[in-house]
Amino acid sequence: MAHRTVVVASASGLHARPAKLFVQAAMRLGVPVTIRLGDKSVPAKSMLGVLSLGAARGAEVTLEADGPGADQALDTLAALLSRDLDTEEALDG
Secondary structure, eight states, rough: OOEEEEEOOSSSSSSSSSHHHHHHHHHHOOOOOOEETEEEEETTTTTHHHHHHHTTTTOOOEEEEEEEEEEHHHHHHHHTTTOOHHHHHHHHO
């Protein structure tokens, strides 16, 4: 199983807009990915699951996936989490 550990960079952590962007990206990848914070692990495609993690800015989360395309999917999602998505969403909107 492939995994990546990344620090959440968004000012509000994985809440509201950043979580929405993360979940949308996970859904487009076509690879089952889980995101873990501490002992809690949830599907990356689950908005409620991702929000339930309560990942604040600076939190270290681990992304895990298995199968064809797993490494590329994890790289994509890790790069997304390492950016301040609050700022990007404000600029896009």
